[in-house]
Amino acid sequence: METLPIIYLGYMFVSIYFLSLFLILYYVNRKNLFEIPKLTKKYSVSILVPAYNEEKTIERTIKSIFSSDYYLKEIIVLNDGSVDSTGNIVKELMKDYPKLKLIDKKNSGKADSLNHGIAIAKGELIAVVDADSYPEKDAFSNLIGFFDDPLVGVATPFIVPRNDKTFFERLQTIEYNVIAFTRKLLGYVDAIYVTPGPLAIYRKSALEKIGGFDIKNMTEDIEATWHLTKEGYKRKMCLLSVATTTVPKKISPWYKQRRRWNLGGLQCISKYKKYFLKRGMLGFFILPFFVLQLFLGLLGLTIFFYLFITRSLSRYLFTRYSIQIGTPVITMDDIFITPSFLNYFGVILFILGTLFTILVLYIMKKGMLKKQNIFNILFYLLFYLTVYPFIMIASLYHYLNGTWRWR
Amino acid sequence: MNQKYIFLYALIVTLIFFNLGIFLGYMFESHRVNKINEFYVNSEMDLLDQRIQEGAFDVVNIDCNAAIKANIEFADKIFEDAKQIQKFEDANRINKDTIFQHKRFDLLRTLFWINSIKIKENCNASYHNVVYFYKFNEPSIEQKAKQRAISNLLTELKEEKGSSIMLIPLAADNNFPSINLLLEAYEVKELPSILIDEKYILTDFNSKEEIEKYLD
Numbered sequence: 159m160e161t162l163p164i165i166y167l168g169y170m171f172v173s174i175y176f177l178s179l180f181l182i183l184y185y186v187n188r189k190n191l192f193e194i195p196k197l198t199k200k201y202s203v204s205i206l207v208p209a210y211n212e213e214k215t216i217e218r219t220i221k222s223i224f225s226s227d228y229y230l231k232e233i234i235v236l237n238d239g240s241v242d243s244t245g246n247i248v249k250e251l252m253k254d255y256p257k258l259k260l261i262d263k264k265n266s267g268k269a270d271s272l273n274h275g276i277a278i279a280k281g282e283l284i285a286v287v288d289a290d291s292y293p294e295k296d297a298f299s300n301l302i303g304f305f306d307d308p309l310v311g312v313a314t315p316f317i318v319p320r321n322d323k324t325f326f327e328r329l330q331t332i333e334y335n336v337i338a339f340t341r342k343l344l345g346y347v348d349a350i351y352v353t354p355g356p357l358a359i360y361r362k363s364a365l366e367k368i369g370g371f372d373i374k375n376m377t378e379d380i381e382a383t384w385h386l387t388k389e390g391y392k393r394k395m396c397l398l399s400v401a402t403t404t405v406p407k408k409i410s411p412w413y414k415q416r417r418r419w420n421l422g423g424l425q426c427i428s429k430y431k432k433y434f435l436k437r438g439m440l441g442f443f444i445l446p447f448f449v450l451q452l453f454l455g456l457l458g459l460t461i462f463f464y465l466f467i468t469r470s471l472s473r474y475l476f477t478r479y480s481i482q483i484g485t486p487v488i489t490m491d492d493i494f495i496t497p498s499f500l501n502y503f504g505v506i507l508f509i510l511g512t513l514f515t516i517l518v519l520y521i522m523k524k525g526m527l528k529k530q531n532i533f534n535i536l537f538y539l540l541f542y543l544t545v546y547p548f549i550m551i552a553s554l555y556h557y558l559n560g561t562w563r564w565r
Numbered sequence: 566m567n568q569k570y571i572f573l574y575a576l577i578v579t580l581i582f583f584n585l586g587i588f589l590g591y592m593f594e595s596h597r598v599n600k601i602n603e604f605y606v607n608s609e610m611d612l613l614d615q616r617i618q619e620g621a622f623d624v625v626n627i628d629c630n631a632a633i634k635a636n637i638e639f640a641d642k643i644f645e646d647a648k649q650i651q652k653f654e655d656a657n658r659i660n661k662d663t664i665f666q667h668k669r670f671d672l673l674r675t676l677f678w679i680n681s682i683k684i685k686e687n688c689n690a691s692y693h694n695v696v697y698f699y700k701f702n703e704p705s706i707e708q709k710a711k712q713r714a715i716s717n718l719l720t721e722l723k724e725e726k727g728s729s730i731m732l733i734p735l736a737a738d739n740n741f742p743s744i745n746l747l748l749e750a751y752e753v754k755e756l757p758s759i760l761i762d763e764k765y766i767l768t769d770f771n772s773k774e775e776i777e778k779y780l781d
Binding site: 160163167170171174175176178179182183186187346347348443468471472473474475476478479480482483484485486489495496497498499500502503506 | 568569571572574575576578579582583586587589590591593594652653655656657658659706707709710711713714715717718720721770771772773774
């Protein structure tokens, strides 16, 4: 058997594995997918809001937090050297909200700001809320019950894109839904590998144990989750706890965001590589999963370029000869191709992937399917996802060159 | 609840579906190989019949028109078969028995070519033998592109000229002593090459007309 079909089969094996894993997890847990952990104890909760030039959103973020149905001890805005009017807006709001505090500091990045916040926060639990995210009224109360289990270190909600009017935003909405759904399922096997920035509630003692957030990492949320996993803490998710966030409206900020996520992932792989195939879920699932993603992405792109170049060259030479000897460049035989069984296999997998995505959208939110037509879903599967490996390559390039920064 | 056993369940499910897929794929490709085999068996019988006719020239008077007609029909049939076999061969990924079948067909076509030469001599037939020698094993990108273009050109010629040409594509690099002998005898040194009526060898040509002038 030739090399390429073996590689294709390898990809298919991995795809079937993850599809099976998620479908079995869904089937086993379908009745308690939207379960909310019971609130049996009262916890004191401090909210940290790191903010850098967030004058457009900070007011609504703070108001959303204060509309919470859970008692919140304090809300600390960590103004990370904003040059706009973020600080002034917060100061104005402090008049109406006595629990609101403002820490003005020099710009030092999100992770460092959060570490400042952790040092002064008084709550047993610390919720981190991005300054452009709006937690819903019950977002905190629906998560806090998880902390009755002393091993739970962090809990995360369902992050929903607030802006989903344009085609590009709708593609991201599909993506966020699939991510949230699969994250919830991974929670059942203690395999959640990120608690995203828009909202996550941490046990303060757990954060102190891991020494706070890693200021060198581009994605402090991924790093903290991996660190907590390494220390044996559980990560939980509740689909009925919802926070909305603004997703990038244009390709350029979207690309920068994704590149940052990838860079953070690469930093985490590098930092925790010694735990590969060791230390519970971090070494046996999370790290291999990330490494596999990276490997398959790189291999896929290499094959893509190899095929693209050889086929283009072949097509060019064929066209040149055909023109030279005066024979048609396209014949009926070129149109009626004879498919290989790999083509059929691929089509079946693609159909299953599409059905899985439709299932996710159907389960996740009523009305989601109405907003998303089949074209959006197919475009998401056929084109949007195929951009991932390209971003991965760019991130790897920047990572190896050291040419990356937060902003 | 610890559900980590699901990782193992997923692996078992994957192994079942993956192996089922491979099995079905193998069956699917084997079906194609069987089809090629069917073509081969039928062609082999037809050719055997041709060979008997050709051998009978020395013994009894044979109706040349009938022999030529049978030869042309057989040529058309193996031309169509060759196209179909090529498609199956390109599409088969696991079952590479098509390569073996391809080689068998090459020998069959060689036999047909020899038979065709003899019928032409004995019956003074007017058709042209056009033998297309190409590289089968690991051709370079350039060779592959050139061969594809020539193959299209010859197919076009065959469709235009119909029964007046016997198009016989032969893989020339499978190391069959019989084909090697013929290559040597007709001084075919480069691949791809076209041998017309066992006289003219064309390796580099710039137009269809260059071939057509030998066929008119």
